[in-house]
Amino acid sequence: MISINSTNVTIMVKSMDASIRFYESIGLRLKQRWGDHYAMVETAGLTIGIHPGGDENSGSGTVSVGFMIKDINEAKTLLEENNITGTTQDDGKSGIYLHFKDPDGTVLYFVQPKW
Secondary structure: OOOOOOOOEEEEEOOHHHHHHHHHHOOOEEEEEEOOOEEEEEEOOEEEEEEEOOOOOOOOOOOEEEEEOOOHHHHHHHHHHOOOOOEEEEOOOOEEEEEEEOOOOOEEEEEEEOO
16 A cells, blocks of 8 residues: 655646735745745645646636635635635535635635534
8 A cells, every 4th residue: 555645736827926925825834836837835734736837728627625714704804905805605504614716716715614
């Protein structure tokens, strides 16, 4: 059996600099960057690879990335401070969601779970 040491989700982007700034603005930390070839940003339990080449043929499609948080109001304030548009949804069951997108259209969300 293979032993997996770590994991990441790679997102194709049009601008490395803009994408790194965006992910840092929502609380991720730059882990490593190899010029304009590849970068990794991370938060608790998740590493996102940022790879140049995002276009209509290499976008993230129907992938979404969720970040569990304690306070949805703090998340709303964070997005507002960074001029990021988001929409809130309370599904009445699992949590309160705040949906938004990165500069390349990747669907992201913060969720305040109800459990």
